[in-house]
Amino acid sequence: MAGGFLAGCTSAPDPAERSPEPSSPPGPGTAPTPSAARPSPAPPSPKPAPRVTRAATVARYGRMTPTGWGFTAPGVVTKLPSAAGRAIALTFDACGGPGGDGYDRELIDLLRTRKVPATLFLNARWIDANRAHFEQLASDPLFEIANHGTRHRPLSVSGRSAYGIAGTRDAGEVFDEVAGNQDKLTTLLGHPPRFFRSGTAYCDDIAARIVAELGERFAGFSVNADAGATFTPAQVRRAALTATAGSVVIGHMNHPAGGTAEGMARALPGLLAAGHRFVRLSDAVH
Template sequence: MPPSRRRLLAALAGAALTGCQASGAARPGPGAAGPAGSVLATPAPAPAASAPAASGTARSGGAEAGAPAAVPGSADPPPGAASRAGAVTRADLVSRYGQLEPTSWGFDGPGVLSRLPAGEAAIALTFDACGGPQGNGYDEALIGFLRERRVPATLFLNSRWIDANPAVARALAAEPLFEIANHGTRHCPLSVSGRSAYDIPGTRDVGEVVDEITGNRAGLTELLGRPPRFFRSGTAYLDDVAARIVSDLGERFAGFTVNGDGGATFTAGQVHSAVTAAGPGAIVLAHMNHPAAGTAAGIATAVPRLLDEGCRFVRLSEAVP
């Protein structure tokens, strides 16, 4: 995809990721700032890697091999540069990062996966299930279409959505077609200083960042029998310090290349246009918790067109070492 096109699609995220939100998603923190004046980072390519994938062959989840944890002020950690889950404590991370001031705020940061590794020609469909008063729905038509066409996808489940849909969550977790990933505990933007995105208050400090990641991970580990590999915050916003915390906790922050459904606000035609514009290596972000939205209908026309053009679809773990 040309850089100008990618920037345009990323800019659509202004209304984009608010479809993930639900009122009461997080407690407001002191000094919380709205999105006005925030830096909107354009997703950048992830570090190059070589990992050929085969659609429909890999199971979900699986912890990454441990590697030296990132340290404050270090260069961007390589993919998987994290301690194994449980090898680092909340107190460790508060001590390590508690005095650092973040220098970025947006969709990008150290170790953030904004597209598939260089050379990967497939497309990764990812769907958020955000939970909360307006976010506990289940788009059965969307999931049914993916099942019918045997199209793999990575599903980012929020703790509240799982609590509201336990039987569905168990069924999805048991299905090899889908990979289950972590969409947080309270669906907060991931901030160490209480910043907000789209009027959704973010986590207020390092401790709350850790809680947002590990609270839901505990439930997902029980559900899956292993920790999830990938994490995406509410709204997909994070700062650079929070990005390092995600890595230190053994997960990889998954951003996006293409905003597929504008936070579940797009019509079916708009979804179709956005998704069919995704080029090789794109990570498409859409939602599976708003059945009345245009997501299912748009995906149902876009995916067959891309398949006819020879496109492959993969779960994130199939393409990312």
């Protein structure tokens, strides 16, 4: 499921558009499994290059015209490298803002109980509303903290929108969306985040180049597990079980009333039984 609803902070699509739900097996037990062992600490980020300024970004990219718009662009990570073998990267977004400041404790507890690592993309607004949760997540070596933008906006140099969310309007606003939360996370974590995902995961090719120039890898996805936290548990399970070796799975951790936690609890045993292991993006993408 490469597309689907991804806004994570807006209203759900019409239930009539959803696929029929399959029957689901019982959820997993709580015993940790060897194939999902707690990872070693993430490798330190390389020493950052001299900071690119907003003025330099506007001067370099302000007159460029994008040629693409969507979930992929040159440099966007949608699959793990082949050297990762049967690894799967679970990634969960926390969008923040009205309707998006929740904390899915059940999902995080599930990952901790089963010792499944994940990369967590946190928006600046969500961090401000959940500072205590942020500090607990940032101190847990099971998780990697990544940049989900300052205002949760689709990343565009021409003002394109996605799911009714207005995108950044020019190269300067792209810089603000990436660098604002990058600065916040650098201060809080003591090092810059390695990965960025825009609000809705949409970008154009010029905006993706700006992300790279700011020293972060743009993370896309290959499996949409919860359609912006609108899927039922059965739908989440079914979507997650489509993951194969090298998949980057996207879900949401800011909608505790959604089906993400229960659906992932139903899916994890099947993925582990198929011989997959789970990694943070930094464990496989260098």
